[in-house]
Amino acid sequence: MGSFLKIPAARPDGWIPGLPPRPRFPILRRMRIHSAEFITSAAGLPGCPAWATPEFAFIGRSNVGKSSMINLLANRHGLAKVSATPGKTRLLNFFLMNGSWSLVDLPGYGYAKADKGEKFDFNALAGDYLEQRENLRRVFVLIDSRHPPQRIDVDFVAWLGTTGALFSLVFTKADKQSAAKTKANIALFQETISPFLGVQPETLASSAKTRAGRDEILRVVSRSLGN
Ligand code: GDP
Numbered sequence: 649m650g651s652f653l654k655i656p657a658a659r660p661d662g663w664i665p666g667l668p669p670r671p672r673f674p675i676l677r678r679m680r681i682h683s684a685e686f687i688t689s690a691a692g693l694p695g696c697p698a699w700a701t702p703e704f705a706f707i708g709r710s711n712v713g714k715s716s717m718i719n720l721l722a723n724r725h726g727l728a729k730v731s732a733t734p735g736k737t738r739l740l741n742f743f744l745m746n747g748s749w750s751l752v753d754l755p756g757y758g759y760a761k762a763d764k765g766e767k768f769d770f771n772a773l774a775g776d777y778l779e780q781r782e783n784l785r786r787v788f789v790l791i792d793s794r795h796p797p798q799r800i801d802v803d804f805v806a807w808l809g810t811t812g813a814l815f816s817l818v819f820t821k822a823d824k825q826s827a828a829k830t831k832a833n834i835a836l837f838q839e840t841i842s843p844f845l846g847v848q849p850e851t852l853a854s855s856a857k858t859r860a861g862r863d864e865i866l867r868v869v870s871r872s873l874g875n
Contacts, residue, residue: 679866679875683746684722689739693776697742703750703783704869707774708790709800710737710756713820716856717790718743718753721865728753740777749873752777752784757804770804779811785872786814788865793819793830793853797840806844816850816868823855 690696708714715728722728727743741753755771778787787808791801808815817837822830830853838848850868854861 678863679746679870681721681723681745681866683744684724684727684751685744686727687742687744687750689741690773691739692773693780696740696777696781697750699750700783701744701748701750702785702873703742703752703781704785704872705752705754705778705787706790707754707778707787707804708756708820709792709798710758712756712790712792713854713856714753714756714790717818717820717854717861717865718751720856720859720862721745721751738771738773740773749785749869754778757800759800778808778813784813786816786868788816788818788868789849790818790820791837793822793833794824796833797837801837802840802844805841805849809841809845814872816852816865818861818865819851819853821855821857822853822860823857827853 687697688695706714706718718728719725722743722745728741738755740755743751743753745751754774754777757770757774759769778784789801789805789808792798805815805817817834819830819834819837834851834853838851842848852861852864854865
């Protein structure tokens with residue numbers, strides 16, 4: 649009995665000859681970082697680069713893993729060290745990535761000892777930048793995934809929501825506990841901030857150790873750049 653349709657045998661790679669050529673790239677291309685260059689540190693808004701380059705800012709509590717994540721994104725050990733040198737931690741640090749977009753390392757936030765207990769210590773310059781910078785495309789807020797929601801992160805995210813800036817939440821150090829625990833802490837955080845925000849920000853888990861989250865962050869950047 650003859651068959652009506654002769655379907656050619658699939659090749660070992662699963663491709664069937666005769667069908668349109670397999671696309672050379674997946675639809676959502678991964679962004680490759682081929683250059684990462686420190687540009688300048690700014691001590692005030694007038695010191696920020698006078699360019700229209702799209703900027704993506706990174707901020708979080710100190711020790712959250714920000715430098716490690718920036719180095720991972722850039723594939724360059726020690727790149728973010730520039731910001732860790734004494735006296736430079738209160739500056740805005742600009743890096744040019746692939747010659748086309750800028751990664752901005754913002755001073756971290758924390759609690760400072762004050763007369764009556766602890767005072768929310770948030771760098772005024774970072775605040776001005778987040779409120780006023782026109783070419784700021786998105787903020788990545790880094791939060792330690794090991795803990796249930798911390799007041800300081802919740803306060804910061806609630807404030808950021810009032811600025812109108814677009815932002816994503818990156819839950820760092822996910823290698824330190826089970827995926828279930830990370831997921832639970834992310835869900836708790838979302839639940840805690842939801843009364844303060846109109847739109848729920850996207851969240852992702854990351855680890856500088858396993859490189860988790862790197863592609864996702866770069867994909868968010870890529871999407872924002874319209875690539
Ligand atoms: P920053 O102060 O926010 O810039 O934080 P760092 O990047 O300097 O990291 C603070 C500490 O956490 C360092 O000892 C890092 O080695 C460690 N660390 C950062 N990211 C990770 C991570 O994803 N996994 C683990 N296990 N440790 C991390």
